[in-house]
Amino acid sequence: MTPSPVSDKRQHVVETAYVLFKRAGFHATGIDRIIAEADVAKMTMYRHFPSKDELIVEVLDYRAMRFDRQLDRLAQEGIPPEQKIGRIFDWHARWFRSADFHGCLFAHALAEFGDPGHPVFKAVVRQKNGLKRRMRSILEEVMPRGRAESVAATLLMLIEGATLLAQMGQADAAIRDARKAAMGIVAASRRPQ
């Protein structure tokens, strides 16, 4: 069997690193631990990723891509914006309840890499702005652009806050309250039909 042109070892390292970073954090997870868990030689890892930082960026970008694809699948044409936004909150409710939930990897990355010039920081900003943009374009169906931007930012804050509360063990109340607040805000800003 010819291995796939872009090696599957590479992807395996990314996915293993993701699990470990999620559980223990970035600085606390050593390269040795990653290669042991992935059952891969150290040089194999360093041939694919020139440094740990670049591996971290790769892991974040990979997760951002998976996240986007999942939300893409939820998006269904022809349903009202309220329902589209509601599905995004429902997705988070399911995430909070999942077995291996440990909070938001991107928020955690921001905590450990606070320098705005750092590639990891930039990867986080990309992901968060992506989610905001997604919600904004949904909202633009029923409100002017500037208003949609504001409401999208508010919804993003509710989601981020809910994720933090969920990590502190208040998942159910958090997503319920956040969802309710979000629906109220969207309704209040909606252009009357």
Next chain:
Amino acid sequence: MTPSPVSDKRQHVVETAYVLFKRAGFHATGIDRIIAEADVAKMTMYRHFPSKDELIVEVLDYRAMRFDRQLDRLAQEGIPPEQKIGRIFDWHARWFRSADFHGCLFAHALAEFGDPGHPVFKAVVRQKNGLKRRMRSILEEVMPRGRAESVAATLLMLIEGATLLAQMGQADAAIRDARKAAMGIVAASRRPQ
């Protein structure tokens, strides 16, 4: 001069560690760096704090106390709850604009110490619940207890989300949108006078 009964070296270490943790994170800040910056012998530190983890908890508790005292000073009897809540958001607006703002140290601690049994994790939960309780007791003046709990949680989520967006360089828009949403939610839940 007799040194104060509870040594001032101890407090000096706490404050130095706070600045370093805030800038670089917890794992990335070594003991050697802390004692160098505080200009203190290593044994002096370890005589006061049995381990780095306990120093971290001390730093967090110290910051939580300072935070509480600052919000206490803002609380003025006789003004309506809306205004009391508004002042909390204003406090955050000023914080976001301050020179050395690097996001929320407690949220960062949660990112690096995700084990719910860890003393650092518990210190974070204490602080966040404290802020929620503060807002809840303000809201109970004008709405029933259960409603106040829900609204307080929502305001907390807005604040946490705004802090995260502020760290990503969107401080002004974030606090403006969060404040506006908060005021709307409180108004909608207010028991009519």
Next chain:
DNA sequence: TAACTATGAGACAGACCTGTCTCATCACTC
């Protein structure tokens, strides 16, 4: 068969980590 590529295995360097230990010093008290 020969060449090429990806990988495995692990030694190694050099730095950094937390935490312990000893010994000297200094200020204050009795």
Next chain:
DNA sequence: GAGTGATGAGACAGGTCTGTCTCATAGTTA
């Protein structure tokens, strides 16, 4: 002057960190 308690200075242990290096091996391709 003797004793006491807090501190300074730094060596030290034992471990872990990232990243580099060499050499062997296996599988595919020409």
